[in-house]
Amino acid sequence: xxxxxxxxxxxxxxxxxxxxxxxxxxxxxxxxxxxxxxxxxxxxxxxxxxxxxxxxxxxxxxxxxxxxxxxxxxxxxxxxxxxxxxxxxxxxxxxxxxxxxxxxxxxxxxxxxxxxxxxxxxxxxxxxxxxxxxxxxxxxxxxxxxxxxxxxxxxxxxxxxxxxxxxxxxxxxxxxxxxxxxxxxxxxxxxxxxxxxxxxxxxxxxxxxxxxxxxxxxxxxxxxxxxxxxxxxxxxxxxxxxxxxxxxxxxxxxxxxxxxxxxxxxxxxxxxxxxxxx
Amino acid sequence: xxxxxxxxxxxxxxxxxxxxxxxxxxxxxxxxxxxxxxxxxxxxxxxxxxxxxxxxxxxxxxxxxxxxxxxxxxxxxxxxxxxxxxxxxxxxxxxxxxxxxxxxxxxxxxxxxxxxxxxxxxxxxxxxxxxxxxxxxxxxxxxxxxxxxxxxxxxxxxxxxxxxxxxxxxxxxxxxxxxxxxxxxxxxxxxxxxxxxxxxxxxxxxxxxxxxxxxxxxxxxxxxxxxxxxxxxxxxxxxxxxxxxxxxxxxxxxxxxxxxxxxxxxxxxxxxxxxxxxxxxxxxxxxxxxxxxxxxxxxxxxxxxxxxxxxxxxxxxxxxxxxxxxx
Numbered sequence: 001x002x003x004x005x006x007x008x009x010x011x012x013x014x015x016x017x018x019x020x021x022x023x024x025x026x027x028x029x030x031x032x033x034x035x036x037x038x039x040x041x042x043x044x045x046x047x048x049x050x051x052x053x054x055x056x057x058x059x060x061x062x063x064x065x066x067x068x069x070x071x072x073x074x075x076x077x078x079x080x081x082x083x084x085x086x087x088x089x090x091x092x093x094x095x096x097x098x099x100x101x102x103x104x105x106x107x108x109x110x111x112x113x114x115x116x117x118x119x120x121x122x123x124x125x126x127x128x129x130x131x132x133x134x135x136x137x138x139x140x141x142x143x144x145x146x147x148x149x150x151x152x153x154x155x156x157x158x159x160x161x162x163x164x165x166x167x168x169x170x171x172x173x174x175x176x177x178x179x180x181x182x183x184x185x186x187x188x189x190x191x192x193x194x195x196x197x198x199x200x201x202x203x204x205x206x207x208x209x210x211x212x213x214x215x216x217x218x219x220x221x222x223x224x225x226x227x228x229x230x231x232x233x234x235x236x237x238x239x240x241x242x243x244x245x246x247x248x249x250x251x252x253x254x255x256x257x258x259x260x261x262x263x264x265x266x267x268x269x270x271x272x273x274x275x276x277x278x
Numbered sequence: 279x280x281x282x283x284x285x286x287x288x289x290x291x292x293x294x295x296x297x298x299x300x301x302x303x304x305x306x307x308x309x310x311x312x313x314x315x316x317x318x319x320x321x322x323x324x325x326x327x328x329x330x331x332x333x334x335x336x337x338x339x340x341x342x343x344x345x346x347x348x349x350x351x352x353x354x355x356x357x358x359x360x361x362x363x364x365x366x367x368x369x370x371x372x373x374x375x376x377x378x379x380x381x382x383x384x385x386x387x388x389x390x391x392x393x394x395x396x397x398x399x400x401x402x403x404x405x406x407x408x409x410x411x412x413x414x415x416x417x418x419x420x421x422x423x424x425x426x427x428x429x430x431x432x433x434x435x436x437x438x439x440x441x442x443x444x445x446x447x448x449x450x451x452x453x454x455x456x457x458x459x460x461x462x463x464x465x466x467x468x469x470x471x472x473x474x475x476x477x478x479x480x481x482x483x484x485x486x487x488x489x490x491x492x493x494x495x496x497x498x499x500x501x502x503x504x505x506x507x508x509x510x511x512x513x514x515x516x517x518x519x520x521x522x523x524x525x526x527x528x529x530x531x532x533x534x535x536x537x538x539x540x541x542x543x544x545x546x547x548x549x550x551x552x553x554x555x556x557x558x559x560x561x562x563x564x565x566x567x568x569x570x571x572x573x574x575x576x577x578x579x580x581x582x583x584x585x586x587x588x589x590x591x592x593x594x595x596x597x598x599x600x601x602x603x604x605x
Contacts (some may be wrong), residue, residue, distance in 0.1 A: 013410070013411060013412050013413050013516075014413055015411045016407060016410070016413075017412050017413035017414050017418070018416075020404075020407060020408070020418050021414075021418070021534065023404075024418060024421045024422065026479070027421055027424065027479065028421065029447075029481075030436055030437075030440055030447070030479075031395050031424075033439070033440070033447060034436060035594065036437075046444075046445055047444075047445050047450070048439055048440070048442070048445050048446060048447050048450075049447070049450065083518060089336070090332070091331070091332030091335060091336075092332070092357055094328050094329060094332050095332050095333065097324070097328075098324050098325075098326065098328055098329045099329070101324045102321065102324035102326070104321075106326065107329075108324070110329065110333060114336065114340065115589070117336065117340055117341075117591075118591075119536060119588055119591040120340070120344050120584055120587065120588070121561075121580070121583055121584055121587055122338075123343040123344040123347055123348070123577075123580055123584070124564055124565070124568065124576065124577075124580060125347075125355075125428075125573055125576050125577045125580065126342075126343035126344070126346075126347020126348065126526065126567060126580075127339070127343040127347070129343075129347065129350065130338075130339070130342060130343050130347065145335060145339050146339050147573065148335055148336075148339070149335055149336050149338070149339035149340035150339075150340060152332070152335070152336050152340075153336075154374070164381075171323065175323050180322055180323040180324075181303060181322070181323065181324070181325045181328065182328065184323060184324075184330070206427070209429075210429035210430065210431065212429075212430070212431050212543045212546075213542045213543065213546075213565075214544070215573065216565065217565070217568070223289055225349055225439055228429065228431045231431060231432075231435070232431065235435060235438075235547070240442075240444070240445070242439055242442075242445055243436055245439065246439065248435075249432050249435050249436060251434050252429070252431075252432055253428055253429075256427050256428070256429075257424075257427070260424065260427045264420055264423070267427065268419075268487050269491075271426070271427075271484065271487070272299070272484070272487045272488045272491050
């Protein structure tokens with residue numbers, strides 16, 4: 001009886017796995033099509049399919065690298081993403097610390113106005129106008145500042161929820177020892193925020209790195225285009241040369257894919273627990 | 279769980295259970311020398327000046343454009359206007375007369391609702407299936423989550439390839455089934471289908487991961503006890519799993535509705551809002567009006583868009599209060 005049940009369970013588990021793998025084909029097939037097409041000739045790529053290339057053409061990748069201005073795009077994206085992420089993490093942790101510990105009418109008001117920023121969309125033209133007035137329209141620094149303001153609310157709220165769980169006695173002990181303000185933040189609070197800061201780092205890096213809409217408004221000179229803009233302009237130029245477009249997709253997705261396969265556990269939990277855990 | 283947008287707590291980050299039982303203003307009884315209740319002391323330990331720099335970046339680059347900046351919607355602002363003149367509601371009048379606004383709003387709403395239901399439904403099914411002792415479940419999770427790490431831009435390019443009228447995989451499938459080739463991105467209905475398919479393809483794994491995390495938080499004893507009591511599978515799902523999942527479900531609904539209402543990348547890459555304005559969404563409309571030098575109208579659309587998002591968030595908050603009271 002038990003043996004029969006066990007066998008039944010094993011069959012059930014295998015059938016379930018087969019069904020789920022069939023569903024997973026919806027995800028896998030497009031990915032494989034892109035991978036094989038990226039190595040094909042123009043003629044072969046005229047019709048997208050799963051067949052392997054007659055002779056793999058790695059020269060497609062060389063063309064994309066030179067024509068697609070990939071290196072320039074990566075450099076610009078790195079500058080903007082690194083600046084914005086550092087600014088977001090620093091600002092948000094300071095705000096989370098002061099706004100949750102110091103409860104006055106002023107800080108409650110500040111916290112409420114930051115919460116409103118969670119849902120507000122990008123205000124495109126007024127921002128363009130503002131940056132023009134300040135004389136910084138089209139610079140990478142301005143783009144990073146706009147990202148900082150955009151993504152600050154989410155990270156601040158996330159870190160606030162975490163600071164609230166830190167016992168106040170910790171602060172009190174430090175205060176007695178004469179450690180307050182910036183020193184209290186630097187030496188006591190910040191080291192304890194490492195885990196949520198890692199989550200915030202993963203999320204913000206992905207958001208800023210992938211964003212395509214805001215630079216479309218704020219960067220006019222091609223020399224400062226971030227990677228998504230370079231990719232998009234390449235797509236416009238080589239519209240139906242699918243072998244190039246596919247090679248471009250592979251190049252752009254390779255870093256994130258490698259990171260994902262190497263550290264998927266922390267990436268998945270970083271992308272989900274940041275939102276779920278309370 | 280309590281939640282508020284604009285309030286002290288927020289749906290993304292419900293405060294931990296233990297904290298909620300402590301009344302505000304509570305302080306440990308033994309530290310009389312340093313009382314957190316003592317305002318002078320608190321002020322010295324948590325100086326407000328530390329917030330000045332970060333908060334002003336937020337105010338200048340986000341609050342300023344989305345409040346003062348919106349006054350530009352009530353002017354004749356365009357590259358050709360020599361002086362800015364107050365024109366009242368003129369930029370808003372066309373919203374009621376021109377069809378493009380209604381089409382963009384309808385497309386955006388359809389996209390937001392369909393993708394939200396698709397992602398939440400499929401994500402839930404996948405999570406329930408992968409929460410069992412199924413074979414190769416770790417590899418399956420890796421595969422299903424993978425599209426979520428791809429950029430929306432890449433997903434847009436991918437689906438412009440798959441649904442290309444000439445070379446695309448979709449039309450080869452149609453031909454194999456005996457149909458004639460479809461111009462997927464050339465018509466409103468089929469293009470909307472491609473948008474929704476693309477977004478559900480990209481984010482279902484993400485919803486699945488959130489549900490899986492919540493499912494793993496259900497105490498095993500509860501399940502075992504209910505099985506011993508002879509509860510049916512449906513009863514167990516309805517009375518144990520679902521209540522535990524509710525916060526995660528609400529989170530997925532909220533985040534994917536907000537994402538759906540803001541959709542830009544996918545649409546802009548696949549159709550750019552065309553043919554004509556058939557597949558325009560609110561975000562692409564704002565950009566296209568900018569491209570057509572209709573600066574004041576674009577800002578007006580942006581203002582209405584902001585109001586729609588804020589009122590949606592407030593409505594959601596009320597809904598959430600009603601569904602999560604018990605937690």
